[in-house]
Amino acid sequence: MKGLALFAVAFTGALLLYATGDFPDWGSLDSPANGGELSTHYIKEVRKETEVPNIVTAVLADYRGFDTMFETVVVFVAGIAIIAVLRDFGNGSRGYPPALANNLPEEPDLIVTQTCNLVIPVLQIFALYVLAHGHHSPGGGFQGGVMLGASYILIALANGVEAAMKILSERKILLMAATGILIYSGTGLVCLLLGENFLDYHVLSRILPTDPIMARSHAMLFVETGVAFTVTAVMFSIYANLATRGTLKGGL
Amino acid sequence: MFEITISIISGALICGGLVFFLGAAVGLVRFPDFYTRMHSAGKGDTLSTIMILLGIALYQFHDLFREAHSLEEFFEHFKIELLVAIKVTAISVLIMLTSPTSTHALMEAGYDDGMEPFTCEDEDADENQNGKESAGQ
Numbered sequence: 001m002k003g004l005a006l007f008a009v010a011f012t013g014a015l016l017l018y019a020t021g022d023f024p025d026w027g028s029l030d031s032p033a034n035g036g037e038l039s040t041h042y043i044k045e046v047r048k049e050t051e052v053p054n055i056v057t058a059v060l061a062d063y064r065g066f067d068t069m070f071e072t073v074v075v076f077v078a079g080i081a082i083i084a085v086l087r088d089f090g091n092g093s094r095g096y097p098p099a100l101a102n103n104l105p106e107e108p109d110l111i112v113t114q115t116c117n118l119v120i121p122v123l124q125i126f127a128l129y130v131l132a133h134g135h136h137s138p139g140g141g142f143q144g145g146v147m148l149g150a151s152y153i154l155i156a157l158a159n160g161v162e163a164a165m166k167i168l169s170e171r172k173i174l175l176m177a178a179t180g181i182l183i184y185s186g187t188g189l190v191c192l193l194l195g196e197n198f199l200d201y202h203v204l205s206r207i208l209p210t211d212p213i214m215a216r217s218h219a220m221l222f223v224e225t226g227v228a229f230t231v232t233a234v235m236f237s238i239y240a241n242l243a244t245r246g247t248l249k250g251g252l
Numbered sequence: 253m254f255e256i257t258i259s260i261i262s263g264a265l266i267c268g269g270l271v272f273f274l275g276a277a278v279g280l281v282r283f284p285d286f287y288t289r290m291h292s293a294g295k296g297d298t299l300s301t302i303m304i305l306l307g308i309a310l311y312q313f314h315d316l317f318r319e320a321h322s323l324e325e326f327f328e329h330f331k332i333e334l335l336v337a338i339k340v341t342a343i344s345v346l347i348m349l350t351s352p353t354s355t356h357a358l359m360e361a362g363y364d365d366g367m368e369p370f371t372c373e374d375e376d377a378d379e380n381q382n383g384k385e386s387a388g389q
Contacts, residue, residue: 109356111356115353118349119349119350122346
C-alpha cells in the first residue's frame, strides 16, 4: 500500500514537473498573463468601464463575479461542515474531559479585557473601512470580513466564548452567513430580473440613481458586503467550535 | 540640510530599534526560564518596533522642501506625507497597546499552567552543578 502511494505521488509529481516545461518564461511578453487580450482589456479599460481604480477588485467582483460568488459559497459550506463535524449538542460525548473543564479561570483577566475593549472598536471600524475602501486600495469583502470575524474572536479570547456568543449567537451566525450569500446572489438576480445577464451590474442603473458605469462600481460594494457577512460569521463560528470542541461553552 | 538632518535622525531611530531587537533576540535565547524570556521579548520587541516605525514616520518628511512652485503645491506635498506619517504612528500606538498585553496574557497562561519561575536556589544549584562538572574535569 505504501509503495502504491509512493508511486502515485512520484507519478503526479513527475507529471507536474514535466508540465512546468510548457510554462511561459518569467516576465515573457507573450505569456497569456501579460500579452493576452483579456488582461490587456482589464488593464486598459477597467477605469473607463467601471470607475474603479483598483483593478483587482474590479476583476474579482465584476468581471469574475461568478467565481467569487461560488468562493463565498465555499466559505459558507466550510462553515456548515465545521458545525456538522464538531458541534456537540449536549450529551457531552465530544466535550471537554472534566479535569480540563474545571481548570478554566473563573474571571476574565482585567488587563486583557480592558485592552480588548480599547482595540475592538478601532478594529471593527478599520474592518469596515477595508471593506468599503476595496475599490481604491487593497481590501474588500474577504479581508474586511476576516478582520470583523477576528474582532469577535478577540472578544471570545478575552471574555470567554460564552460572552461572545451573547453578542453573536449561533442562530445569528447561521443567519448572517446565509444572508451574505443571499445579498450576493440577490444582486445577480436583480440584474436578471431587469432583463440582463446574471451579475451584469450595469443594468442596475435603472433602479439606482446613477449612470451604468457607477452602477457597476456600487454593485461591487453590495457583493463585497455580502462576502463580508459570510466570512465574518464563518470565521467566528469556526473559532468558537474549534476552541470549545463543539460545546460552545468554556473555551480556551 | 533639512533632508540630511531628517535622514540622520530617522536613521538613528531605526538603528536604535535594531539594537533593541538584537537585545530581545539575544535575551530570548540566553535567559534561563519562560518568564525572563517573555520579559525580554515583550520589552525589546515593543520598544524596537515603536522606534523603527517612528523613524519611518519621520523619514516621510525628508523630501519636504523639494522644488515646489507655489505655497499650495508645498502644502499638497505636506498633506500626503503627513497622512502616511499619521498612519505609521497609528500602527505604533496599536503595537504599544497590544504587544505588552499579549506578553501579559502569555505570562499569565504560563503561570496558570504551572510554569516554575527561575529562583536564587535554581541559580545556586546550577552553580554547584557547574562547579562539580569543572571539578570533575
